[in-house]
Amino acid sequence: MTHYLHSNGILHQTSYVGTPQQNGVSERKNHDLLIMLQMHVPKGFWSYSVLTDVYLINRLPSRILDFKAPLEVLQVTSLKLAHLKVFRCSCFVHLPH
Numbered sequence: 118m119t120h121y122l123h124s125n126g127i128l129h130q131t132s133y134v135g136t137p138q139q140n141g142v143s144e145r146k147n148h149d150l151l152i153m154l155q156m157h158v159p160k161g162f163w164s165y166s167v168l169t170d171v172y173l174i175n176r177l178p179s180r181i182l183d184f185k186a187p188l189e190v191l192q193v194t195s196l197k198l199a200h201l202k203v204f205r206c207s208c209f210v211h212l213p214h
Contacts, residue, residue, distance in 0.1 A: 156205070173201075
């Protein structure tokens with residue numbers, strides 16, 4: 118398998134089982150879930166959050182794709198993002214003494 122991967126230009130990297138800390142991408146995804154837990158978002162809305170995350174991931178630039186969006190690379194057209202709205206945001210109140 119190692120020879121096949123190398124001959125096809127695929128870089129094979131491994132990590133220890135059960136350690137998402139070694140994978141920055143999965144760590145960021147876990148962070149989003151933790152935020153929903155901390156904000157007490159009802160579990161019925163989690164599927165909408167996942168769908169929104171996937172929608173945005175496919176439309177936002179990626180360093181791996183030379184700062185093009187995955188959907189832009191697949192469709193070979195530029196994307197319009199004016200229709201995007203805020204899904205959630207945190208608000209902090211500061212009251213001076």
